[in-house]
Amino acid sequence: MELVLEFSVHNQVVMFIGEADQVVNNALLGFYVDTSCLDEVLKVFEVMPQRNVVSWNTLIAGLAGQDRPSETLGAFRVMQGEGMGFSWVTLTTALPVCAQLTALHSGKDTHGFDRMHNRDLTSWNTMLAGYSINGQINEAWALFDEMIRSSIKPDGITFVVLLSGCSHSGLTSQGQRLFNAMEDYGEQPSLEHYACLVDILGRSGKLEEALNVAENIPMRPSGSIWGSLLNSCRLHGNVPLAEIVAKRLFQIEPNNPGNYVMLSNIYANAGMWEDVKRVREMMAMTRIKKDVGCSWIQIKHKIHTFVAGGSTNFRRSAEYIKIWNELSNAIKDLGYIPNTSVVLHDVNEDMKATWVCEHSERLAAVAALINTGAGMPIRITKNLRVCVDCHSWMKAVSKVTKRLIVLRDTNRFHHFQNGTCSCKDYW
CATH class of the missing domain: 1.25.40.10 (Tetratricopeptide repeat domain)
Structure with missing residues (x-):
C-alpha cells in the first residue's frame, strides 16, 4: 500500500x-x-x-x-x-x-583528515573495534584503560567490542571478568553480551559452561547465541551437543542456511556421511541454499570479484598458471601440505585437493600477485569464514612472496606476514 x-x-x-x-x-x-x-x-x-x-x-x-x-x-x-x-x-x-x-x-x-581534536564515545568505540577485529587485543585493552582515565563512560557497544576481542584471542578468564564487571560501569548485559560470553566459553572448550549460560539467560535466547554454541561444537567436534543446539536453531531460524551447513560440516568432520546426506536433503526440501564463497580485491579503483570454483578463463590463463605453479613449488619446499579435511564431501583425495585449490580467496590472491607490483600489500575480503587450509596457504604465500596479505573474513581481519598470522591461528 x-x-x-x-x-x-x-x-x-x-x-x-x-x-x-x-x-x-x-x-x-x-x-x-x-x-x-x-x-x-x-x-x-x-x-x-x-x-x-x-x-x-x-x-x-x-x-x-x-x-x-x-x-x-x-x-x-x-x-x-x-x-x-x-x-x-x-x-x-x-x-x-x-x-x-x-x-x-x-x-x-x-x-581525508588525520587527527581528531574532539573524541566522543563513538570515536573511542570505533578505535577499540579496529584493534579488536585486527587481532590487536592488547592495544585494545590499553586504549580502554586510556578511555576510562579520560572519564569517558563505556556503553554496551564498548563491551561487545572488547568481549568479542577476548573471544577471538582466547582470553577466556579476562573475558569472563569483563562480563562480570559490566554492572560496575552501569551497563546491564544484553543478548549480544551473553552471545559473546557463550562464544568465549565455547571456543575455549568449556562447552557445558557455555550451554549453562545459554539456557539460563534472563531473556529469550537469540539465534546468535545458539549459533555461537554450534560453532564451538564444530571447533571441538562435539556431535551430541551439536545436535541438541541445532534443533534449537532450526526452530528459531528455520531459513538460515548457515545453521544447516554448520551441522552438515560437523557430521562430515566426524565421517558421518549418512547424516550429512540427511541434512542436505532437509535443505533441498525447504529450498535452502548454501552461500557461495566469494572474495573481492581492489586493483587501482576497480573491484574484482572471484567465486569459489569459478573464474575458469582466469584459471586457464598463462599468467595464472605460471604464478600458481611457481607458488605451489615454493610453498611445497616450505613444507606446506594441503589439508583436504576441509573439503566436507565424500570424494577421493585428488578431487578434494582440486576443490581446495579453487577457493575464492586463493584466486583473488593470485590475481593480486599478477596485477600489483612486487612488495605491495594484498587486501582481500571474503563473505565466509576462511578455512584452515586456505589459512595455512596464505601464511606460506606471504613468506615466499614477502608480501603482507590482509584477508577479511566474516570473523576478523587476518594479517599474514612472513609466514605467520595476526590471529595466532585462533579464529
Missing part, C-alpha cells in the same frame, strides 16, 4: 507541478530509497536538472542499502569529480563500504 501511495504522489507531482524543483526531487529520491526502489531512485536522479549534496547522499545511501558496494564507491567518486564536496552523512555512508571491500585506498581518500 505504501509503495502504491508513493508512486501516486510521484504521478501527482508530474501532473500538477511539471518539472519538480530540487527540494521535491530530493524528497522523491528519499521516498524511493526508503522503499528499496533503487531503479526509481536511479531514474529520478538521472533526470534531475540540479543536484546538491543531499541528492548525492541519498543516491549513495540507496546503493549502499542495496548491498552494491562497487557502485556506491563509484557514485562517491563521480560526486567528488563534479566538485560537489561532501558532508558527514557522505562519509558515514561511504567509509563502511570501503571497510566492507577492504578498499584501503578508497577509504583513505574518503577519510
Whole structure:
C-alpha cells in the first residue's frame, strides 16, 4: 500500500507541478530509497536538472542499502569529480563500504583528515573495534584503560567490542571478568553480551559452561547465541551437543542456511556421511541454499570479484598458471601440505585437493600477485569464514612472496606476514 501511495504522489507531482524543483526531487529520491526502489531512485536522479549534496547522499545511501558496494564507491567518486564536496552523512555512508571491500585506498581518500581534536564515545568505540577485529587485543585493552582515565563512560557497544576481542584471542578468564564487571560501569548485559560470553566459553572448550549460560539467560535466547554454541561444537567436534543446539536453531531460524551447513560440516568432520546426506536433503526440501564463497580485491579503483570454483578463463590463463605453479613449488619446499579435511564431501583425495585449490580467496590472491607490483600489500575480503587450509596457504604465500596479505573474513581481519598470522591461528 505504501509503495502504491508513493508512486501516486510521484504521478501527482508530474501532473500538477511539471518539472519538480530540487527540494521535491530530493524528497522523491528519499521516498524511493526508503522503499528499496533503487531503479526509481536511479531514474529520478538521472533526470534531475540540479543536484546538491543531499541528492548525492541519498543516491549513495540507496546503493549502499542495496548491498552494491562497487557502485556506491563509484557514485562517491563521480560526486567528488563534479566538485560537489561532501558532508558527514557522505562519509558515514561511504567509509563502511570501503571497510566492507577492504578498499584501503578508497577509504583513505574518503577519510581525508588525520587527527581528531574532539573524541566522543563513538570515536573511542570505533578505535577499540579496529584493534579488536585486527587481532590487536592488547592495544585494545590499553586504549580502554586510556578511555576510562579520560572519564569517558563505556556503553554496551564498548563491551561487545572488547568481549568479542577476548573471544577471538582466547582470553577466556579476562573475558569472563569483563562480563562480570559490566554492572560496575552501569551497563546491564544484553543478548549480544551473553552471545559473546557463550562464544568465549565455547571456543575455549568449556562447552557445558557455555550451554549453562545459554539456557539460563534472563531473556529469550537469540539465534546468535545458539549459533555461537554450534560453532564451538564444530571447533571441538562435539556431535551430541551439536545436535541438541541445532534443533534449537532450526526452530528459531528455520531459513538460515548457515545453521544447516554448520551441522552438515560437523557430521562430515566426524565421517558421518549418512547424516550429512540427511541434512542436505532437509535443505533441498525447504529450498535452502548454501552461500557461495566469494572474495573481492581492489586493483587501482576497480573491484574484482572471484567465486569459489569459478573464474575458469582466469584459471586457464598463462599468467595464472605460471604464478600458481611457481607458488605451489615454493610453498611445497616450505613444507606446506594441503589439508583436504576441509573439503566436507565424500570424494577421493585428488578431487578434494582440486576443490581446495579453487577457493575464492586463493584466486583473488593470485590475481593480486599478477596485477600489483612486487612488495605491495594484498587486501582481500571474503563473505565466509576462511578455512584452515586456505589459512595455512596464505601464511606460506606471504613468506615466499614477502608480501603482507590482509584477508577479511566474516570473523576478523587476518594479517599474514612472513609466514605467520595476526590471529595466532585462533579464529
